[in-house]
Amino acid sequence: MYQWDENPDLNITPLIDVMLVLMAIFMITIPVMQYQEQIELPEGSHSLKASDEKVITVEIDKDLKIHYAGEQYTLEEFPDTFRMKTAEADKSKAIYINADKSIAYEYVILILKVVKQSGFKKASLLTL
Secondary structure, eight states: OOOOOSSOOOOOHHHHHHHHHHHHHHHHHTTTOOOOOOOOOOOOOSSOOTTOTTEEEEEEOTTOOEEETTEEEOTTTHHHHHHHHTTTSOTTSEEEEEEOTTSOHHHHHHHHHHHHHTTOOEEEEEOO
């Protein structure tokens, strides 16, 4: 009469051997496989410059002197002068604000506020 084993052992040694062989095969073949997709990138424009004539540049230096249209202004006289000089300007032009990195952020915000109150919608900060 045959007896059933009440506590059967599961022999996983052959399973581990097969898995190790498969892992070794994959480790060898995956670095050798190369996938290459051909893509076409759009051509960039080499003629676009920050000094385009549709751009207005306002600069503020570390001494808090504001340079606009070849002239120099103080913080107190800039808002009125800027509004007066740009009253008839095209408001769709972009405004570039170039500020010295050592000045406080509040002065850059002041210039942005003046630009916005003057009716300009596009303002960008230049970084050097």
